[in-house]
Amino acid sequence: MKIANPMPSTVTVPFPINLKNENRHLYASRLTFEVAPLKVKRLKNIFVSFTGFCMNKNGLIKESHHDYANQLKDYQSEVSYYYYNALDHPGNLIELDGSHTYLVIHHPWFNYYHWICESIFRLWSVRDKLDELILVLPEHYKNADFIMGSLEPFGVKNIYFIPDGKSLWVESLCLPQIKPICDSYSATELKQVSSFIRNYVRNSKKIFFQKRPKLYVSRELAGRRKVINEEAVQEVVKKYGFAVFCPEKHSFLEQVAIFSEVRYLIGTHGSGLTNLLFMESGAALLELHQKNTNELDYPSPLFWYMAECLKINYYHQICQTSGKEDYFEGDYYIDPVSLESNIRIMLGL
Incomplete structure (x- = not known):
């Protein structure tokens, strides 16, 4: 028997307290705004770009990107760039050990808000499984205080830093879904x-x-x-x-x-x-x-x-x-x- 996906819930927001009629x-x-439950996907044989987009034989995996229709072509172009770069230059594709499960929570939009209010929440969704997972992050993330500092409370022990510009082939992947719409909580x-x-x-x-x-x-x-x-x-x-x-x-x-x-x-x-x-x-x-x-x-x-x-x-x-x-x-x-x-x-x- 197929179980229906939970329906989104609607949140009602009051006007700003000091709102004047001319700005109403x-x-x-x-x-x-609507809030839909987010999935945690367990996937096999996945291409992971340096910037966190994930792709299988059917194309770009929707749980790895935002749901903005006007930006979808940009997402597809970016993951395609890394994919064909790895095909043309096999040294740019790293095949990770199939005996471990790897975790992806990052995304090309590298800034404080998107990391704290999106990536950290993806981490939160698998917080009880972190001992079983290896987190993958771009190499330059190790030099960002807000990245490493925000990981510290979770006690993340296993991190694989992706060398600059490289992509990954992952046999076993854990992919918590990124929030489709930024302004939804x-x-x-x-x-x-x-x-x-x-x-x-x-x-x-x-x-x-x-x-x-x-x-x-x-x-x-x-x-x-x-x-x-x-x-x-x-x-x-x-x-x-x-x-x-x-x-x-x-x-x-x-x-x-x-x-x-x-x-x-x-x-x-x-x-x-x-x-x-x-x-x-x-x-x-x-x-x-x-x-x-x-x-x-x-x-x-x-x-x-x-x-x-x-x-x-x-x-x-x-x-x-x-x-x-x-x-x-x-x-x-x-x-x-x-x-x-x-x-x-x-x-x-």
Whole structure:
């Protein structure tokens, strides 16, 4: 008897607390999202590209990539590149020992958000089987603190680092499904992973840090999407007791410790807000969004949805784009008067 796959569940999200009527249209059509149970696949004789795409005789395996129709050709082109590169240059294909089962959780989108909020959750789904599995990762991952630091709480003992540009032939593969849509979350798993990592940091690491209940995440050290009036913004946030925080100055585990004590968070849309994951329920986030300037005609719901799942109060501010007119790349101009007004609303002043 064939058992039907569990149906997706629908999550309803409230409007941002400080939303004004003129911005209501930016959120009105996105007040729900769906969460579907993710699979853990056990597969035989699989080609694994250096970047984590998996392919068998039927082609690209859907559990190894996001479900964005407009990007599927790019995914197929990338895995094809590695496949034909291995055919033309057999030395670029490494056949792994068939007596072990290997684990794939990485993906070409190599940044802080996608690793912490996607790859780590794939790892979480097989946490009870890690002694039986060998994790495969690109070689350069070993030099990324947020990669190795986030693996530490799981006690991962067996890692095979893929030499740069090489691909793998794996006889026995464990493939936890990547979340098909980035801005979709299981509230239960968010809370479980958050608690697991926070407890490890508190109980095992005992990291000394200065508590900062009010935090502004600055991009002054970032290479793109800068705030062009950063000095004016910092003047406003400091007036209300917010510390200026640059993630680049702290290890992953230090960031977990710091954010576990944050009650009020301000930051521009981007990976810097990923640590929202480690804040306690009842805290508050003021997210600064780019004004829509390209095909993305609405603010990304990524952290709005995450905040709802974690029961964190969500506030927003729409900001002007300066320089490169692009939602994901353009610099910010943050209106200081609006910022101060929104901070006062968030703080209940």
